[in-house]
Amino acid sequence: xxxxxxxxxxxxxxxxxxxxxxxxxxxxxxxxxxxxxxxxxxxxxxxxxxxxxxxxxxxxxxxxxxxxxxxxxxxxxxxxxxxxxxxxxxxxxxxxxxxxxxxxxxxxxxxxxxxxxxxxxxxxxxxxxxxxxxxxxxxxxxxxxxxxxxxxxxxxxxxxxxxxxxxxxxxxxxxxxxxxxxxxxxxxxxxxxxxxxxxxxxxxxxxxxxxxxxxxxxxxxxxxxxxxxxxxxxxxxxxxxxxxxxxxxxxxxxxxxxxxxxxxxxxxxxxxxxxxxxxxxxxxxxxxxxxxxxxxxxxxxxxxxxxxxxxxxxxxxxxxxxxxxxxxxxxxxxxxxxxxxxxxxxxxxxxxxxxxxxxxxxxxxxxxxxxxxxxxxxxxxxxxxxxxxxxxxxxxxxxxxxxxxxxxxxxxxxxxxxxxxxxxxxxxxxxxxxxxxxxxxxxxxxxxxxxxxxxxxxxxxxxxxxxxxxxxxxxxxxxxxxxxxxxxxxxxxxxxxxxxxxxxxxxxxxxxxxxxxxxxxxxxxxxxxxxxxxxxxxxxxxx
Amino acid sequence: xxxxxxxxxxxxxxxxxxxxxxxxxxxxxxxxxxxxxxxxxxxxxxxxxxxxxxxxxxxxxxxxxxxxxxxxxxxxxxxxxxxxxxxxxxxxxxxxxxxxxxxxxxxxxxxxxxxxxxxxxxxxxxxxxxxxxxxxxxxxxxxxxxxxxxxxxxxxxxxxxxxxxxxxxxxxxxxxxxxxxxxxxxxxxxxxxxxxxxxxxxxxxx
Numbered sequence: 001x002x003x004x005x006x007x008x009x010x011x012x013x014x015x016x017x018x019x020x021x022x023x024x025x026x027x028x029x030x031x032x033x034x035x036x037x038x039x040x041x042x043x044x045x046x047x048x049x050x051x052x053x054x055x056x057x058x059x060x061x062x063x064x065x066x067x068x069x070x071x072x073x074x075x076x077x078x079x080x081x082x083x084x085x086x087x088x089x090x091x092x093x094x095x096x097x098x099x100x101x102x103x104x105x106x107x108x109x110x111x112x113x114x115x116x117x118x119x120x121x122x123x124x125x126x127x128x129x130x131x132x133x134x135x136x137x138x139x140x141x142x143x144x145x146x147x148x149x150x151x152x153x154x155x156x157x158x159x160x161x162x163x164x165x166x167x168x169x170x171x172x173x174x175x176x177x178x179x180x181x182x183x184x185x186x187x188x189x190x191x192x193x194x195x196x197x198x199x200x201x202x203x204x205x206x207x208x209x210x211x212x213x214x215x216x217x218x219x220x221x222x223x224x225x226x227x228x229x230x231x232x233x234x235x236x237x238x239x240x241x242x243x244x245x246x247x248x249x250x251x252x253x254x255x256x257x258x259x260x261x262x263x264x265x266x267x268x269x270x271x272x273x274x275x276x277x278x279x280x281x282x283x284x285x286x287x288x289x290x291x292x293x294x295x296x297x298x299x300x301x302x303x304x305x306x307x308x309x310x311x312x313x314x315x316x317x318x319x320x321x322x323x324x325x326x327x328x329x330x331x332x333x334x335x336x337x338x339x340x341x342x343x344x345x346x347x348x349x350x351x352x353x354x355x356x357x358x359x360x361x362x363x364x365x366x367x368x369x370x371x372x373x374x375x376x377x378x379x380x381x382x383x384x385x386x387x388x389x390x391x392x393x394x395x396x397x398x399x400x401x402x403x404x405x406x407x408x409x410x411x412x413x414x415x416x417x418x419x420x421x422x423x424x425x426x427x428x429x430x431x432x433x434x435x436x437x438x439x440x441x442x443x444x445x446x447x448x449x450x451x452x453x454x455x456x457x458x459x460x461x462x463x464x465x466x467x468x469x470x471x472x473x474x475x476x477x478x479x480x481x482x483x484x485x486x487x488x489x490x491x492x493x494x495x496x497x498x499x500x501x502x503x504x505x506x507x508x509x510x511x512x513x514x515x516x517x518x519x520x521x522x523x524x525x526x527x528x529x530x531x532x533x534x535x536x537x538x539x540x541x542x543x
Numbered sequence: 544x545x546x547x548x549x550x551x552x553x554x555x556x557x558x559x560x561x562x563x564x565x566x567x568x569x570x571x572x573x574x575x576x577x578x579x580x581x582x583x584x585x586x587x588x589x590x591x592x593x594x595x596x597x598x599x600x601x602x603x604x605x606x607x608x609x610x611x612x613x614x615x616x617x618x619x620x621x622x623x624x625x626x627x628x629x630x631x632x633x634x635x636x637x638x639x640x641x642x643x644x645x646x647x648x649x650x651x652x653x654x655x656x657x658x659x660x661x662x663x664x665x666x667x668x669x670x671x672x673x674x675x676x677x678x679x680x681x682x683x684x685x686x687x688x689x690x691x692x693x694x695x696x697x698x699x700x701x702x703x704x705x706x707x708x709x710x711x712x713x714x715x716x717x718x719x720x721x722x723x724x725x726x727x728x729x730x731x732x733x734x735x736x737x738x739x740x741x742x743x744x745x746x747x748x749x
Contacts, residue, residue, distance in 0.1 A: 139736065
């Protein structure tokens with residue numbers, strides 16, 4: 001395995017070994033040459049960037065404290081947009097004790113609205129990849145932010161359970177910013193560091209679900225102190241996430257840039273780059289059984305995380321008789337652990353891959369997600385506040401790190417359909433959230449505490465599905481790679497996604513390159529022919 | 544992340560302090576003396592009352608059957624949910640343990656105990672939710688422990704109930720502001736979009 005330097009870029013490079021040509025959500029995947037022939041002509045293109053870039057002008061380093069155009073700026077605009085959408089989607093949750101009195105909601109109403117809040121994004125996340133291809137990452141993001149802002153503002157009109165549910169449903173569509181953010185970072189950052197970059201963007205964006213539990217009760221309290229009655233104050237409080245969305249939308253459009261070389265509309269990108277056919281890409285994604293397994297698995301890590309964002313504040317408020325803002329602060333700690341938990345999950349996945357290859361990644365995922373489920377059971381059983389908080393923190397670490405670990409595996413499931421599979425996995429998160437909220441938290445059948453424990457048990461059961469993810473070339477949790485000489489090659493797996501005619505046209509070249517680089521997933525037993533990571537060896541000083 | 548840990552630690556300490564005055568944990572509602580006080584609650588008008596506007600005339604006096612009146616120090620008058628308003632709403636559940644019981648969350652008034660008949664005209668607060676209610680008075684001793692109670696309804700909580708309609712919390716000015724900002728958001732997006740398309744067309748035609 002090639003030596004990794006100790007810059008930030010070396011942590012969590014879950015795309016380790018992937019070629020720098022990785023377009024996560026673009027269908028156009030010709031090769032290095034086709035792409036660079038379409039970049040803006042200039043005498044020394046790389047000189048005008050603040051960071052070292054590759055031949056696609058994607059940044060090769062990741063410096064979180066910088067806001068330099070265009071790469072780091074895109075990163076920050078991307079994750080903050082995603083963060084803002086998380087704030088809006090879960091803004092109602094910490095205020096439910098007030099809202100339920102104002103609108104005369106039952107537990108069923110509250111639960112259904114919670115399901116609705118995460119359901120919209122199942123579809124918007126699926127569509128977002130194509131939208132970004134059509135409009136570019138900036139407009140993709142800005143559309144989500146600025147078209148869902150009216151939904152946030154319309155909380156002021158809500159008068160009953162039906163209205164509450166509709167508004168939460170419409171706000172929830174903006175969670176597709178997860179996809180637009182990943183798309184944007186993937187066109188801005190090179191494949192070797194994209195794992196870390198996406199892990200940070202994903203984790204820091206998810207933090208919004210925690211911050212909102214603090215922000216909304218605080219805003220509510222200030223508005224109440226300023227003289228409004230509670231039933232008006234919570235409505236005014238919703239203007240804050242609304243404003244944030246509009247402001248971010250404008251910032252994205254004015255400060256951001258679609259590609260390292262410019263915006264989509266000014267670049268002559270649509271020249272002779274042949275786009276892959278959407279139907280084909282979809283078909284190969286659907287044919288691969290691992291897609292479904294990942295869909296379910298993410299549903300029980302990210303899905304559970306979103307469910308908790310919806311129920312945990314009310315849970316602490318009711319069960320331990322806390323003040324609204326106290327319950328909010330505890331609930332916030334859950335979401336805020338994302339700041340480090342998700343990147344650590346990605347890092348753990350990468351480290352285990354160094355020694356044990358893909359099998360290490362699978363075991364890491366299973367361990368993290370199962371412990372998350374276990375601590376969720378404990379959280380439901382805890383009757384004293386300090387124990388509940390401890391269980392909650394351990395639980396948060398487990399599931400959030402599992403989210404990071406899953407995206408350490410996703411890039412290897414398919415080369416041709418990577419974008420769709422990432423989108424589908426993301427959608428699975430929302431689906432899982434709806435799926436867990438419906439039976440466990442939307443009726444008076446279970447006490448919320450029992451709902452939590454049952455959800456944890458269900459998560460542990462479904463996480464066993466990790467054992468079924470098997471790669472012929474690398475093996476699975478319990479089985480080694482096949483001994484068949486032909487199918488145990490990475491090339492066989494990735495080239496199988498192309499038909500003979502397509503291979504004749506040479507469309508599979510990218511997959512071949514990718515296959516070669518993915519030999520690193522064999523772990524320490526990577527072929528000693530020394531070609532496991534040719535691109536890394538080329539630039540040892542820069543990850 | 545050190546800050547994060549410090550905040551969490553100080554919270555744990557704060558909450559443990561808050562939580563540790565649980566001396567009332569094991570005291571049960573069923574231990575209280577029933578019907579120690581005769582309570583009546585008369586709405587100011589017929590039909591569903593409006594929160595923030597309508598009033599209740601509440602009177603309470605010592606019942607002839609009361610025994611523990613020597614301990615009565617203060618009387619706490621509270622607004623309580625009738626069973627119909629507790630359905631599918633576990634946060635309003637009636638529990639026997641007094642500290643867990645959520646039946647009567649709304650305080651009306653607290654007065655020192657007086658043998659003679661007391662009355663109070665209560666204007667429904669603006670944060671009272673929509674629901675069906677009755678009034679209960681708790682007699683509390685010097686240690687702030689409930690000793691007895693009386694309520695304006697029968698034991699099954701089916702008689703003499705009254706309904707309240709909450710304020711909506713909506714305001715015309717809020718609605719207008721909401722529409723304005725929504726329109727601004729959509730318009731701004733369109734303006735940017737159209738502008739950029741126009742610029743791109745100009746560039747291409749050059």
